[in-house]
Each structure stands twice: as structure tokens, then as C-alpha cells.
Amino acid sequence: MSVLGYSALNKVKKNLDAEFGTAAKPETTSIISTITYEDLNGGKNIEVDLGALPEKSVLIHSQINVTIPFLTSSSSTPLFSLGLGTQEEQDEIEFPVEKDFRLLIFDSLPLNNSGIFEYQGSLNGTEDKTLNNFLNSISARFHILGAWSTGGNLSTQRYTCAGAGTQVAGLAISGRYTNELSSCEEYNGASWSAGGSTSTARRGPGGAGTQIAALTFGGYDSPTYYSSSEEYNGTAWSAGGSLNSTKRYPGGCGYQYSALCVGGVDLSGTYSETEEYDGATWTLSGQMITARHYLGATGYLSVATSFGGQLNSTNDDSNITEEYNGLLWATANNMPTSISAIGANGSANSAMSSGGEFDGVPYSYTFAYDGTNWTTTNELSVSRRTCAACGPQTSALSFGGLDTGGSIKNTTEEFSVTSLSYLDQGSLDLHITYTHR
DSSP states (O other), rough: OOOOOHHHHHHHHHHHHHHHHHSSSOOOEEEEEEEHHHHTTTOOOEEOOOOOOTTTOEEEEEHHHHHHOOSSGGOOOOOEEEEESSSSSOEEESSOOOBBBBBOOSSOOTOOOOOSSOOOOOTTTTSOOOOOTSEEEEEEEEEEEEEEEOOOOOSSBBSSEEEEEOOOEEEEEEOOOOSSSOOEEESSSSEEEEEEOOOOOOSSOOOEEOOSSEEEOOEEEEEEEEOOEEOOOOOHHHHHHHHSSSSSSSSEEEETTTTEEEEEEEEEEEEEEEEEEOOOEEEEOOOOOOOOOOOEEEEOSEEEEEOOOOTTTTBBBBEEEEOOOOSOOOEEEOSSSSSSEEEEEEEETEEESSOETTTTTTOOOOEEEEESSSEEEEEOOOOSOOEEEETTTTTTTEEEEETTOOOOOOOOEEEEOOOOTTTOEEEEEEEEEEEEE
């Protein structure tokens, strides 16, 4: 397979002569690595190691050749997102497809980075063009892109409600329609029905737990901010322990008997504090590095992730991600965009953000987190902010919210991912070429 034509190689030679001098003759080396369907099953991350590079190596070409189909049945083909670190930006590919990527990179780009670059390598770049300043690896990352489909509508339109449970046993807690709601609804995978009502009508509470063992806490009913929490047994709500601070729009996650309340806001400002619940009492724990409300939180007492949110009461949206180890929060990789008022679901290392807003404008975006990186997946069919979500990353439920026109929604959407268990054919060839003196 031809890598570069004469004209391109001549330009490379001139560029190298100008950069390193003409004393030594350049040598060109190609690496070809094949990844098979077994490597891809389960959406695993694949990294191809280039090995030790000579000094003053310059990447002149990279190519991916995809041999498809990976599947026996093209009618049920899942979607993948493929990111290559030397690309100007990540490309999303719908399989089955056959596609080559041909890139000329002359500026210094970290080959192990799969982030989005704002520039492309050029022949006239003056920056350091050597590769050995970076880790000598190039990675192809795969993850499954699921899809949203329409579910049964909520009986009552609502926004700023809390969510708990799963896609087939979900719970919508309180929120606001024309006023603050105490009503709750239960989802059975197809339709919503009335559940027990909370003792206190509130919007913007946190939520955690399951449909038959849920917890809600905090919230707001103008002009009152709440610190109270309530516990649900699948039929009725009863009083739980009170938070250490009144707050609305915190992130919530965990179980009824071991939950986290993260961030939030009241008249005194936006909180960075974390509170842990043991089924009776809320205890203050480590503070987030950056105070936020309208954020997402997923995970449990010992391991959690917080993401997005507003930095203060003036709608400064953020793309911040932080990870919790049960004691302290640490900075993690940012979300693809600044966003708040999101639906959050999943676990600490398999989180999802859906819907939300930036500067008050609703989004339909969906982002998935694998414990290290965020990736963009298929969007909601309806842009919604202040929606709620529940369930694991691969089978999420999103409901309620405000649309672009400010209408209160009873919309429900279900997220699903096609199983990869029937992958049985196909391969991926990585062609990496570099030159050195």
C-alpha cells in the first residue's frame, strides 16, 4: 500500500532539511498493526505501541484501514466512535464502513492523546517536530454509541425533579409544573403510574436509590430552601435525617442507606461540600475542588464522579469533572463542553450526562464517561434542560425538563446499546509511518 507520493515526500525532505540539516540521510519506517474483532468486543480501549523511536523522529503519515463488516447481521449493527490521537479531531464512524484516514502531521502533537485539536499539522510549522518528547504510542479508542428511543410520557409534566431507579423501574420525584410538586411517578419500562407523594413539595432536590428504596433531599419552594430528606419504601415516604445545609440543585447518587449529596446552592452561595448519608444521619466529608450546583453526580460513598454544573448563581456553566475516593475529590478530564442542569446516571466509572443547558439554552447532547475520558454519543431526540435521569450508562432513562421554547415536558426517552456478543469477523489495520535522521 502506497504511503506518500513523490511530491509529498519531497516536501517532507525539504522540511526536515530546514529543521535538522542535510548531513544525514533520512530513513523512513512504517509500522502496521492489526486489531481483530476479539479486541473490539465489549468496546475495549485499544492501544498500539510504536516502541522506542530514534531521536528527532517526525511523523509524516498515519492511516487507518478498516476491514468491515465486523458483524454477521448488518441490520443490527451497533455504532462506534473511533478516535485517533494524531487526527485534527475525533471522527465518528458508523459501521459497517470502509474508510482510510490519511494525515500529514508536522507540528508537535502528542501521539497518545485522543483529545480534540484546534489545529492541523502543516509543512511550515516552526514548533518542535520531534516525537520523542511524547509517549511513543498511538491509540485507537472504541466505545459503543447507543441510541435514544421514545418511552411512555410522564403523567404530569415536570422539570427540576429528581430521578432514581432503572430504565424498567424508574422513579420521578417531585419537581415543578405550575407550582412545586409533591407527586411522584413510577416507570415500569413502558408507562408511568402514580407513586406515593412526598411530605414536602419541592423542586431541585437530589435523588438516590431504587424505585422501592429511594431517597430525596434538599430542594426549594420559594422562598424556602430545604435541608430535610425523605425515604421511600415503594409505597410511602417517611422523614429521614436533615442535611447540614439547606440547598437546591445538588448532585445525588448512591443508595437510600448510603448516599452522597454533592454541591448545591442557597442564598449564601454555591457549595463545594459533600455530605454522606448512612441511613439516618448526614455527615460532612471532603469538599469538591470547585463549588457547583445544577451538576451531575454518579457513584457511591466510596467512589463517585461529579461533572458539569454552574459555578455560581449567575449561570457560569462548567465542564469540570472531579472524582471522589470516599474522602477527597481530585481533578479528572473535562467534559467536551460546559453544561449544567443535566440528567445524570450511571456509576463513577461509567457515567452519563444527558440534556442540560449552556447560557440557558437547552441541549440534546449525551456524553459518556469511562473513568478516564468523556466521549460524545447519540443525542436526545428533544433538547431539554433540568431533566432527570436514572439507570446504568448502557440502559438509561431520561424524563421531564424544559425545552427550547420553555415548555415543560412530560417526555421520556430510553437509551439502549446493542450487544457486541455476536461480533465474529472484521479487522482494523493501523499504518503508522515516521521518518528520522
